Amino acid sequence: MFVQKNEKGIWLVVLDRGQLLLESLTKVVTQEKILGGHLSAIGALKNPELGFYEVHEKNYIRKAFDSGDFELISLIGNVSLKESQPYVHAHAALGLADFSVIGGHLFEAEVAVTAEIFITPFGAMPVREMDEKLGLATIQHCRIQ
Numbered sequence: 751m752f753v754q755k756n757e758k759g760i761w762l763v764v765l766d767r768g769q770l771l772l773e774s775l776t777k778v779v780t781q782e783k784i785l786g787g788h789l790s791a792i793g794a795l796k797n798p799e800l801g802f803y804e805v806h807e808k809n810y811i812r813k814a815f816d817s818g819d820f821e822l823i824s825l826i827g828n829v830s831l832k833e834s835q836p837y838v839h840a841h842a843a844l845g846l847a848d849f850s851v852i853g854g855h856l857f858e859a860e861v862a863v864t865a866e867i868f869i870t871p872f873g874a875m876p877v878r879e880m881d882e883k884l885g886l887a888t889i890q891h892c893r894i895q
């Protein structure tokens with residue numbers, strides 16, 4: 751793993767083959783005390799677990815894909831606080847060898863080749879709280895630290 755911050759406060763995180771993407775990113779934002787922010791990534795993943803939220807059921811359809819490596823075409827996400835802990839919320843578009851694409855809410859995935867992630871801090875921590883109507887913890891306010 752490689753973690754570097756530039757003079758503008760933007761972070762570059764490069765993960766290695768075999769690392770868990772969201773677990774590793776959550777460790778980085780916790781250790782480096784990154785206050786909120788936007789993240790984007792490209793690379794390649796394997797064993798992704800994706801979700802599709804059914805709001806009328808207040809539940810995710812979850813599906814694990816164990817059919818080899820996927821091109822990480824695009825991952826976007828953000829950093830917030832959920833239950834007082836740093837939380838990385840990410841959505842991913844993943845490409846297959848036949849050039850079809852799957853995507854959704856990313857629960858977790860393993861890095862298959864590399865993952866190149868840039869994080870731009872927001873400077874305040876968005877705070878998630880449960881929205882009972884949606885059945886989800888959504889961003890309700892920001893905490894400036």
Ligand code: ZN
Nearest residue numbers: 839840855856
């Ligand atoms: Zn999501």
